[in-house]
Amino acid sequence: MKYLLQRIAFYLFTAWAAITLNFFIPRMIPGDPVKSLLSRFQGQMSSQAIDSLYVLFGLDKNASIWEQYFDYWKQLFHGDLGLSFTAFPSPVSEVIGSALPWTLALVGITTVISFFLGTGLGVLAGWRRGSWVDGLLPATTFLSSVPYFWLGLLAIFLLAGPNSIFPSGGGYTPGLIPAWDQYFIPSAIQHSLLPALTILISSVSGWILSMRNMMVTVAAEDYITVAHAKGLSEKRVALSYAARNALLPNVSGFALSLGFIVGGTLLVEIVFSYPGLGFLLFRAVTAKDYPLMQGIFLVITISVLVANLIADIAYLLLDPRTRKEG
Amino acid sequence: MTIPTSSIEQVIPEQGAMAQPDATPPGKAKRSRFRFVSSGKALTGIVILGIYILFAIIGPWVAPYAPDARSKDLVSPPSGAHWLGTTHLGQDVLSQLLDGTRTVMVVGLAAGAMATILSVLIGVTAGYLGGGLDESLSALSNVFLVIPALPLVIIVTAAAPGGGAVLVALIIGATSWAWNARVLRAQTLSLRRRDYIEAARATGEKTWRIILFEIMPNLTAIIASGFVGTVIFAVTSEITLAFIGIGADTGWNWGTILFWAQSQQALAQGAWWWFVPAGLAIAFLGTALSLINFGIDEFVSPRLRSAGKTKIKTASGHTVRMRVGFTPVLKSTTATPVLRNTSSKEAAK
Numbered sequence: 001m002k003y004l005l006q007r008i009a010f011y012l013f014t015a016w017a018a019i020t021l022n023f024f025i026p027r028m029i030p031g032d033p034v035k036s037l038l039s040r041f042q043g044q045m046s047s048q049a050i051d052s053l054y055v056l057f058g059l060d061k062n063a064s065i066w067e068q069y070f071d072y073w074k075q076l077f078h079g080d081l082g083l084s085f086t087a088f089p090s091p092v093s094e095v096i097g098s099a100l101p102w103t104l105a106l107v108g109i110t111t112v113i114s115f116f117l118g119t120g121l122g123v124l125a126g127w128r129r130g131s132w133v134d135g136l137l138p139a140t141t142f143l144s145s146v147p148y149f150w151l152g153l154l155a156i157f158l159l160a161g162p163n164s165i166f167p168s169g170g171g172y173t174p175g176l177i178p179a180w181d182q183y184f185i186p187s188a189i190q191h192s193l194l195p196a197l198t199i200l201i202s203s204v205s206g207w208i209l210s211m212r213n214m215m216v217t218v219a220a221e222d223y224i225t226v227a228h229a230k231g232l233s234e235k236r237v238a239l240s241y242a243a244r245n246a247l248l249p250n251v252s253g254f255a256l257s258l259g260f261i262v263g264g265t266l267l268v269e270i271v272f273s274y275p276g277l278g279f280l281l282f283r284a285v286t287a288k289d290y291p292l293m294q295g296i297f298l299v300i301t302i303s304v305l306v307a308n309l310i311a312d313i314a315y316l317l318l319d320p321r322t323r324k325e326g
Numbered sequence: 327m328t329i330p331t332s333s334i335e336q337v338i339p340e341q342g343a344m345a346q347p348d349a350t351p352p353g354k355a356k357r358s359r360f361r362f363v364s365s366g367k368a369l370t371g372i373v374i375l376g377i378y379i380l381f382a383i384i385g386p387w388v389a390p391y392a393p394d395a396r397s398k399d400l401v402s403p404p405s406g407a408h409w410l411g412t413t414h415l416g417q418d419v420l421s422q423l424l425d426g427t428r429t430v431m432v433v434g435l436a437a438g439a440m441a442t443i444l445s446v447l448i449g450v451t452a453g454y455l456g457g458g459l460d461e462s463l464s465a466l467s468n469v470f471l472v473i474p475a476l477p478l479v480i481i482v483t484a485a486a487p488g489g490g491a492v493l494v495a496l497i498i499g500a501t502s503w504a505w506n507a508r509v510l511r512a513q514t515l516s517l518r519r520r521d522y523i524e525a526a527r528a529t530g531e532k533t534w535r536i537i538l539f540e541i542m543p544n545l546t547a548i549i550a551s552g553f554v555g556t557v558i559f560a561v562t563s564e565i566t567l568a569f570i571g572i573g574a575d576t577g578w579n580w581g582t583i584l585f586w587a588q589s590q591q592a593l594a595q596g597a598w599w600w601f602v603p604a605g606l607a608i609a610f611l612g613t614a615l616s617l618i619n620f621g622i623d624e625f626v627s628p629r630l631r632s633a634g635k636t637k638i639k640t641a642s643g644h645t646v647r648m649r650v651g652f653t654p655v656l657k658s659t660t661a662t663p664v665l666r667n668t669s670s671k672e673a674a675k
Contacts, residue, residue, distance in 0.1 A: 147609075263477060271588070293480075300474055
């Protein structure tokens with residue numbers, strides 16, 4: 001319990017750091033790009049919307065930095081992230097809210113599948129060193145060096161097309177209305193197959209490699225020898241003795257590399273024009289929509305923190321030592 | 327995105343690099359320093375990296391055309407005049423690729439160097455000095471580790487107007503040091519309690535001298551592997567930035583080629599020559615760097631080497647699988663099986 005509380009405190013601290021970073025980044029820019037955008041939209045915005053953008057980007061030169069910081073927090077607690085310029089006049093929180101489920105579904109499901117698949121193959125490769133699975137290692141090295149987005153381009157080029165079952169982009173067939181019905185769900189699944197496959201192929205190799213290396217290290221431990229000497233079956237030694245111990249660093253590795261993975265998957269969304277946060281971020285960057293960019297960064301960071309917390313809880317369940325100390 | 331493949335536990339084995347020079351007789355100590363090159367993986371990696379560095383130097387001179395020179399052959403497939411075909415403006419893809427190599431390598435290496443310096447400063451200081459300073463520096467690196475780096479790099483680069491290659495390298499370097507700092511801190515922690523450090527402290531050596539001359543040499547392998555890892559990350563990030571169209575005024579790089587290929591519908595036109603070479607160039611560079619890193623990892627921790635032949639057929643036709651720490655017991659008593667230990671790594675156990 002103590003461990004969990006410590007982790008929660010750390011994530012709260014990190015969230016605070018990310019929000020503070022988000023507060024300072026626009027204030028360090030020389031010459032306000034937001035101001036020029038504001039003047040372009042003059043007359044179309046309510047004074048309240050302008051006020052909130054002033055707070056977010058520190059345009060109010062009369063207020064001291066502390067006052068600005070305080071106002072910024074107050075505004076965040078109201079869930080006000082400003083107005084989006086690209087999706088004018090929708091607020092940023094609304095725009096992000098409509099894109100978030102897509103990313104959570106695509107990235108969440110593929111990351112979990114990739115973790116379990118890669119760990120399983122890694123157990124095999126590490127346990128049977130010198131077997132055919134070792135032959136996969138150079139290939140996985142190559143695949144993990146390929147940028148996610150390029151693999152996506154290749155996948156579209158090779159697999160998608162007018163006659164293929166894989167659509168080349170988008171999240172669902174145009175014309176359908178997002179709803180939980182028999183028309184929309186199959187279409188959404190069909191559209192997510194190719195992006196999911198791309199993410200899976202490029203992320204699975206990292207897990208294979210790290211799990212293999214941990215298995216190799218663990219396989220040389222004395223307790224494995226003892227387990228063998230007791231006459232336990234090969235399968236039992238491999239899974240309950242070696243893999244269980246080798247899994248721990250992989251789970252904490254999962255938490256740490258989540259940030260990397262999310263970065264990569266955002267790009268897959270761009271390539272496939274998938275209606276998630278990555279594609280939204282791309283559109284925000286092209287249109288210089290700063291409020292939207294900042295909002296997306298905050299939402300991504302907080303999602304990653306939550307995912308990290310979940311991985312920590314999993315670690316707690318897997319490793320009895322962390323439970324005992326509390 | 328490269329996932330760090332080695333955990334701290336693997337990078338820091340008990341019998342690490344620092345234990346090895348003792349094992350070799352003094353006369354051979356000099357040769358063993360470059361022994362990691364003799365592993366096939368590391369050598370392959372170094373050769374490929376060498377080719378890239380060569381092209382980074384001579385690329386812009388040997389390119390057959392100027393990278394943005396237009397011609398009348400629009401989107402034409404590879405031919406004698408244009409080895410890798412042309413773009414929508416008739417620009418030569420090969421020339422763009424060659425010209426871009428320099429930017430990619432310079433930004434990658436500069437960002438890697440910057441992140442390495444930061445990680446050494448923060449990691450070693452935190453590990454050696456300990457106390458409250460350690461706590462706060464560790465918290466700082468953990469924060470940077472958890473915040474997703476790529477979105478951060480994207481919003482910072484997008485916010486900074488007119489960013490050149492140097493700025494991109496600086497931003498990537500400033501956001502990617504945390505992992506190495508963590509590894510270095512852990513190793514420094516374990517080193518500072520060693521006898522020779524205690525001895526140096528007892529003789530009244532100055533702290534900076536102990537860090538520079540007693541601790542740093544023993545961190546070389548970890549620093550090198552961290553540097554290589556960061557270069558991989560920096561190259562991918564830089565190309566990604568160019569691909570989504572920020573930092574595009576850094577001149578040609580492979581991401582810029584992919585950006586134009588994507589935005590000018592290269593996929594729909596079937597123009598594979600436009601985007602395949604740039605991606606392969608990235609992939610091979612990444613592979614080369616990963617291979618070098620495996621070489622360093624295996625040099626430090628010999629257990630990780632791929633086993634050679636682990637299955638041995640005995641005279642009686644049984645198949646025996648060799649495993650670390652095991653002496654196979656065979657049923658047949660007639661034939662005395664010659665079971666060579668697969669390599670010296672098991673002997674080291």
